[in-house]
Amino acid sequence: MVSGADGMLDPSERGRLRLLNLLAYAVILGLLALRPVAFIRALTRNLPMLALVALTFASTFWSISQSVTMRRAIGLLLSMALAYLLATRFTPRQQIQLIGTVLGVATGLSLLAAGAMPGKAFLPGESELRGVFIHKNVLGWIASFCVLIGIVAQSDASRRMRVGGRVLIVTGLAATLASGSATGLLSVVTAFVTVATVRTLARKRGAARLFAKMVILLASIAALSALIIGLIPLLEFLGKDATLTGRVPLWELVVPEIERRPVLGHGYGAFWSEASPAAWRIWEAEGWQAPHAHEGYLDLLLGIGVVGLALFAVVAWLAIARGVHLCSVAPDEGWAWCVAAVVGALVMNLSESTILMQNDILWVLFSTAALTISMRHAELVQPLPRHVRLAHAAV
Numbered sequence: 001m002v003s004g005a006d007g008m009l010d011p012s013e014r015g016r017l018r019l020l021n022l023l024a025y026a027v028i029l030g031l032l033a034l035r036p037v038a039f040i041r042a043l044t045r046n047l048p049m050l051a052l053v054a055l056t057f058a059s060t061f062w063s064i065s066q067s068v069t070m071r072r073a074i075g076l077l078l079s080m081a082l083a084y085l086l087a088t089r090f091t092p093r094q095q096i097q098l099i100g101t102v103l104g105v106a107t108g109l110s111l112l113a114a115g116a117m118p119g120k121a122f123l124p125g126e127s128e129l130r131g132v133f134i135h136k137n138v139l140g141w142i143a144s145f146c147v148l149i150g151i152v153a154q155s156d157a158s159r160r161m162r163v164g165g166r167v168l169i170v171t172g173l174a175a176t177l178a179s180g181s182a183t184g185l186l187s188v189v190t191a192f193v194t195v196a197t198v199r200t201l202a203r204k205r206g207a208a209r210l211f212a213k214m215v216i217l218l219a220s221i222a223a224l225s226a227l228i229i230g231l232i233p234l235l236e237f238l239g240k241d242a243t244l245t246g247r248v249p250l251w252e253l254v255v256p257e258i259e260r261r262p263v264l265g266h267g268y269g270a271f272w273s274e275a276s277p278a279a280w281r282i283w284e285a286e287g288w289q290a291p292h293a294h295e296g297y298l299d300l301l302l303g304i305g306v307v308g309l310a311l312f313a314v315v316a317w318l319a320i321a322r323g324v325h326l327c328s329v330a331p332d333e334g335w336a337w338c339v340a341a342v343v344g345a346l347v348m349n350l351s352e353s354t355i356l357m358q359n360d361i362l363w364v365l366f367s368t369a370a371l372t373i374s375m376r377h378a379e380l381v382q383p384l385p386r387h388v389r390l391a392h393a394a395v
Helices: 011-018 020-033 036-044 045-062 066-089 092-116 136-154 158-180 182-203 206-238 247-260 276-285 296-329 335-348 361-381 387-394
Strands: none
Touching: 011 020, 011 045, 020 036, 036 045, 036 066, 036 136, 036 361, 036 387, 045 066, 045 092, 045 158, 045 296, 066 092, 066 361, 092 136, 092 158, 092 206, 092 296, 092 335, 092 361, 136 158, 136 182, 136 206, 136 361, 182 335, 247 276, 296 361
16 A cells, blocks of 8 residues: 555665564564463474574574664564464464464455556556455465465364365365466475375375385476476466566576575675675666565575575474374364475575565465474373373273
8 A cells, every 4th residue: 555656665665664563573472472482482392483583583693784684683582472373372273373374365365456446456457366465375375375265174073163275175176276486286285295295104104104205305306307307398388477477597597606605604684785895786787676586495595504504404304304293193173284285385485585584474374284283293202101101000
């Protein structure tokens, strides 16, 4: 509503909107303060995540713009407070209900906006829907998460949850298609495959489960290889830009900058700032001011280097491995949502950039899922005390 004639936000407009975050931060921090023990438990049960956030602050010491890095690291820390709040106060089933409702309403309003206020719901001169969001891709991402949550809800024991899940699936699919977001469509496919895979593994035991894991691993490698080999022909067949809307030339310019500071990067959030000479070179070569690399893993390397990428890989791996285990231990508690959220975010960042992004709902959702898994895993799978095991054996 405050965007200019071109339908976009300038820096001053973004700055005014960020003031709204202050109220949200105050409420979030206040609610976290009410349960300090749970908050500390969440911090200590996922040390790789804690180290990853700490690294963004530490990168201030070698950042090419210390003020930018510190400001954005503080924004990230406050954003993470929401993830810790959701992970400590809500079970996975409750998260499905809460997050599904919020994202579903926003997606539904976006579809209504197409008819009620087309001048705002569509960017000038474009046919793809952006709805109540600032860009069509954001609508595509949010809508794809609606589909993801809706799919998971179909296995819930509550009829109300299942019906609500169907509404989310239909609404999410409609908005994803209307947005024209290829990343959103890929995330929808990923959601279907991930949930089906998790459910298959949860039903298997012993050797059968090991065999299923091997089959899934080989199928994943084959699918990834086919995508890499056939990506360009596929894009041409679908009538899409083979450069991924200019991403490939941008990536070619970014990689040499990563190689200049590979271990610790240029400082969290500092590379794509006006204080970065390298960013200005890329902007001049590309002819437009890219806000990021449009690839989450490249931006992670630019910001905090190989060390940061390694920490993030540990966070993601632990979340997926523990999450699949929890789906077997407690299949009716909605753990498939957490696993699918993590995998969906990993896929989405192949062509977008949300990893460690401050004030970004998709990073909050990823973090919420990973923290929820790490917090509950020790409680649900820890072995029984020895005297209890002996009593069970005697019985």
